[in-house]
Amino acid sequence: MIFPVPDSGPSSPEAVLTTEPTIHLDAPEAGAVPSWLDQVRDALTLPDGHEAPAYPSAEVPFTAVHHWHGAAATLIGQAAARRGADAAPHDALRVLHARAAAGEPVGEEVWADALRPALRETYRLAYPREQVWSRAASAASSFARTRGWTDDDAEQYGETYARMNTDVSERVHVDANAVANAAAYAVAFATGDAGEYARAWPFALVQVWAAACAGPGADESATREVRARLQDCLAEAIRLATV
Numbered sequence: 001m002i003f004p005v006p007d008s009g010p011s012s013p014e015a016v017l018t019t020e021p022t023i024h025l026d027a028p029e030a031g032a033v034p035s036w037l038d039q040v041r042d043a044l045t046l047p048d049g050h051e052a053p054a055y056p057s058a059e060v061p062f063t064a065v066h067h068w069h070g071a072a073a074t075l076i077g078q079a080a081a082r083r084g085a086d087a088a089p090h091d092a093l094r095v096l097h098a099r100a101a102a103g104e105p106v107g108e109e110v111w112a113d114a115l116r117p118a119l120r121e122t123y124r125l126a127y128p129r130e131q132v133w134s135r136a137a138s139a140a141s142s143f144a145r146t147r148g149w150t151d152d153d154a155e156q157y158g159e160t161y162a163r164m165n166t167d168v169s170e171r172v173h174v175d176a177n178a179v180a181n182a183a184a185y186a187v188a189f190a191t192g193d194a195g196e197y198a199r200a201w202p203f204a205l206v207q208v209w210a211a212a213c214a215g216p217g218a219d220e221s222a223t224r225e226v227r228a229r230l231q232d233c234l235a236e237a238i239r240l241a242t243v
Contacts, residue, residue: 036065036198043206044231046224060238062192063101067237070097072209075229076122079213085125089117100189101240108190115182123174126211140165181205206230 034042037060070093077090093114100106141158149157181200188197209230214222 033195033198034203036194036202039198039201039203040068040206040234043203043210044227044234046227059194061241062194062197064237064241065194065197066097066101066189067240068234070094070101071233071237072230073097073118075213075226075233076118076125076209079125079215080121083125083215085121089114089121093118097189106190108186111186111189112182115185116178119178119181120174122208122212123177124170125213126208126216127170127173128211128216131217177208 073090073094077087077094080087080090096106096111096114138158140161141154144154144157145151184200185197185205187193188200210223210226211218213229214226218226
């Protein structure tokens with residue numbers, strides 16, 4: 001999601017600010033959507049190229065998805081608590097997945113209502129606020145200097161602009177992604193349709209989970225640890241669904 005900043009004179013720096021992490025996903029062939037398991041396995045490949053463990057080639061019961069998301073909700077809830085955020089939405093979502101995994105039908109609206117607050121907090125935890133703030137401050141300060149502002153005034157302007165820009169960008173990023181993804185995943189979870197789940201692109205969601213748990217801008221060791229834990233969660237989810 002990229003927001004161009006209009007050039008309206010000295011009050012607006014000429015810049016384009018990226019407000020969310022880039023998600024790298026090789027474009028599939030036209031009309032082709034990789035299976036959810038293939039997507040997730042690719043997303044969990046470790047930074048050094050070490051791939052996630054092999055999973056069954058046969059179709060995995062959709063129950064595995066509920067076990068998988070329930071475990072992820074636990075990890076994200078723990079990350080939220082460590083960073084002073086509210087873990088309640090993630091706990092509620094974990095309970096809902098447990099009910100669904102046990103065979104209880106859960107309607108689309110119930111899923112959407114539980115997903116929206118949990119996803120908002122997940123995207124907020126994953127949002128690279130410091131990086132976006134730094135880039136906005138640098139761009140705004142540089143712009144001000146080109147207009148003849150003193151260094152002190154330019155720095156002050158950069159900080160003010162960065163604060164306002166980052167707050168708005170974060171809110172738009174979090175809300176837009178939460179609403180769109182809640183709708184897509186609610187359909188998949190309510191119907192138990194693996195195809196719908198794949199079309200919601202869980203590849204991207206796994207990357208958001210990893211950033212939320214490790215923290216945006218985390219070092220490689222922290223990222224490896226989170227991905228390894230998610231690999232274990234997925235393996236256990238598949239085991240539970242296939243015993």
